[in-house]
Amino acid sequence: MSAPACPERIEFDCGPVQAIDLALYAAASGDHNPLHLDAEVARAAGFDKPVVHGMYTMACVGRVFTQRFGVRALRSLSARFTGVAKLGDRIVIEATLAGIDAGIATYALRAHSTAGTELVTGSARVVLAR
């Protein structure tokens, strides 16, 4: 059998995140916090533009792994939201292989916005195909 496809590094990007994406995400996720939808509310909360849901960024991170390994392979996904993406940003995700143990690969994650803000650090564990 050939070696499992388990790249050292995966790069993926999402977006640009538009107002319609945030509105759809609010509807689909049940997170209707106006911070994500209303420019004035965002300004009052100290942001120059509506803020992308942290869970939106994490959903993009999930896609990195479901596309590469299939949806059943993911064993865990964890994210620390270190900064916020804003309306119009693209989200760039980098996953770096940290190790393989007993058929499970662990990846270290980083995401940043094209505005230059770090968004997420985290990790994921995926079961490799046998």
Added chain:
Amino acid sequence: MIDRKWIGYTSTPSKVTIDRWRVKLFCQAIGETDALYWDEAAARVAGHAACPVPPTFLKAIEADHMPAADLLGLLGVPLLSVLHAEQSFDYLAPVHVGDEIEITREVTDIYEKRGGALEFVVVEALFRRGAVTVCESRQTIVVRRDRAAAR
């Protein structure tokens, strides 16, 4: 300051049935174009018994069980003073469209940093299908006190 009596608060479990249209809408929002998440035939071709759900979709049904606004209301925290600080999921069994999932949320910790300028609330959730735990999640919410006081 959030009353620490809320540490240990556990929601009454409730069941949410995973709806195909909702999953499709979620996929549309996040740019997921693979039809296996909403098209039964495509799911079967890909070797799934039914349409699987995207990994972070469980957060959406967690909100159906108990919206963030309700939980924060209970704690006396204004919605606009919070940001999502951390989130993790442990996936223990596959979840599909049509599954009935029972959800519980529990406040497991509340603590502060920077002399109380920031407060953190840790909420764990349990997702079960019948007797099987399909996922465990953990969320940390940060409350910005300056924003909480401004409202």
